[in-house]
Each structure stands twice: as C-alpha cells, then as structure tokens.
C-alpha cells in the first residue's frame with residue numbers, strides 16, 4: 001500500500017490477467033502503481049508493461065524498470081499509443097477506473113466535498129473543462145441531464161434551476177459556493193450522500209468518463225491477441241453497465257449481432273459469471289473496495 005492509493009482486489013486482478021511471463025501488458029490507470037508493481041512481479045525478463053495515466057501527479061510513482069514504460073495520455077487513445085510503442089498485440093489490459101485516493105485527498109484538486117477549493121475536478125490538469133465551467137456556463141437542461149443521469153439525483157430538475165438562478169447574481173467558483181447555493185435542495189440527514197452524487201455527476205462530465213470508457217473498450221479487441229485478457233474494475237453502476245454490456249454483447253446497448261448461421265458476433269467471452277467483488281476482509285481494511293466490481297473477459 002502507498003499513501004497515494006491502496007490498490008483494490010490486487011490478487012483477483014492478477015488472476016484475471018492470467019499473466020504470461022513474456023507477455024506484453026497494459027495498465028491503463030497507473031495511479032499509485034500498485035497494480036503495475038504486482039504485474040511486474042509476475043513478468044519475466046522479456047515481459048513488458050505499458051502504463052497510462054492522464055494525471056501528471058501519477059508520474060511521481062514512476063517505476064524504474066526496463067520492462068516498464070509510462071504513457072502520459074488518456075486511455076481513450078489506447079490503440080494509437082500501443083501502436084506507437086510497438087506493443088500490439090498485447091496479452092492483457094487492466095483498467096481500474098475512476099479517481100485515485102490521492103486525487104480525492106489533494107484539497108486543491110476540488111474532487112472532494114471535505115475541502116473548500118476551486119471547483120476543478122480535472123484528472124488531466126491540462127484539460128480545458130473544469131467543474132467551475134460546467135456549473136457556471138452549462139444550460140439548465142444540460143445540468144438537469146448531468147445530475148439526473150450521472151448523479152442519479154432525484155430532484156435534478158430543481159437542483160439545476162437553483163444553480164442557474166443563483167449564478168445570475170454571483171459566480172459559483174468554489175466547493176463552498178456550490179454547497180451554499182444548493183443547500184436548500186439537499187435532503188436533511190442525507191447531506192453527504194447527496195453532495196457525493198452531485199460531485200460524482202460533475203466529475204464524470206468534466207472528465208468525459210463514460211465517453212472515454214466506451215472509446216477505450218471499443219479498441220480493446222483490436223489491441224489484444226486471441227486468448228488475451230480484459231480486466232476492468234469499476235466503482236459505480238453507470239460504468240459497470242457499459243463494461244457488462246460490452247463483454248456480453250460487444251456493444252453498449254441493444255442485442256448481440258448474429259452472423260448468417262446465428263452465431264454471436266462479439267469479440268469477448270466473460271471469464272466469470274457476474275462481477276467479482278472484494279472480500280469482507282478487504283472491505284474492512286479499505287473502504288474504497290466496497291463498491292468495486294471486477295469483470296474479466298477473454299478475447300476470442
């Protein structure tokens with residue numbers, strides 16, 4: 001464990017990857033490097049590991065190992081950067097989605113309801129879109145959609161109206177400004193849960209998390225060798241649904257395509273039935289493991 005991030009379901013992820021010592025692996029969410037370090041332990045001297053992270057802070061955890069290469073990019077560009085690094089085909093891909101503990105704990109990144117800071121929430125500090133821009137410039141209809149769909153917030157309509165009305169008088173620049181403006185919309189006794197939903201919605205929009213996940217998943221089949229493993233861990237139902245549908249049907253909605261003979265046309269088979277979850281023991285030691293869902297698939 002590092003202070004940066006305590007890796008979730010480390011053992012289960014390694015089992016899912018089923019590592020071949022001389023294979024090439026990609027960890028698309030390097031973070032504190034907990035999963036990457038474990039992958040390297042399973043690799044022989046001819047193995048390779050490419051690690052992506054779009055957050056410049058993750059680079060401080062860089063691993064000095066000649067089998068390791070860091071890619072400071074969004075994983076939505078998986079195929080291009082794997083190709084650039086001469087890494088295709090790969091034997092396994094790991095994605096541990098969402099935000100790291102470090103990102104939540106750094107007050108000035110604006111991810112957490114615990115600290116007052118600018119409304120930022122960018123994983124990639126060089127990106128243009130911030131939570132401040134979303135809150136102060138998006139239309140009422142767009143805010144309604146974001147809070148309703150990404151935050152699964154019941155009163156998303158009145159919440160959006162409150163924000164749009166308040167910002168006519170005063171810009172909403174900080175976490176404290178936002179909490180203040182929406183305080184009358186927050187159900188009593190459920191303050192933390194509600195604010196966490198509001199923040200989740202903004203974070204997903206700022207980082208275009210669902211779009212990036214879909215683009216990434218759609219490229220995995222082209223990058224993996226036959227028999228290669230896709231291992232994805234998600235922390236909320238919107239992501240898990242996309243991963244589940246993609247593995248089961250090769251697409252994000254609708255039914256699986258069939259060929260002329262009625263066979264399923266999809267690139268992956270699920271390795272385990274349903275999602276794998278953390279043990280009670282791990283959840284006791286790492287609260288973040290509570291909501292984790294791990295899905296493993298094999299490329300046909």
Ligand SMILES: C[S@@+](CC[C@H](N)C(=O)[O-])C[C@H]1O[C@@H](n2cnc3c(N)ncnc32)[C@H](O)[C@@H]1O
Pocket residue numbers: 005006007008028029030031032033034035036052053054055058073074075076096097098099100101123212
């Ligand atoms: C949950 S943490 C991963 C923790 C890591 N497995 C470990 O053991 O420390 C997720 C990391 O992925 C990065 N990330 C999230 N979405 C990304 C994306 N679309 N492209 C690149 N990196 C991303 C975040 O910046 C964060 O550092």
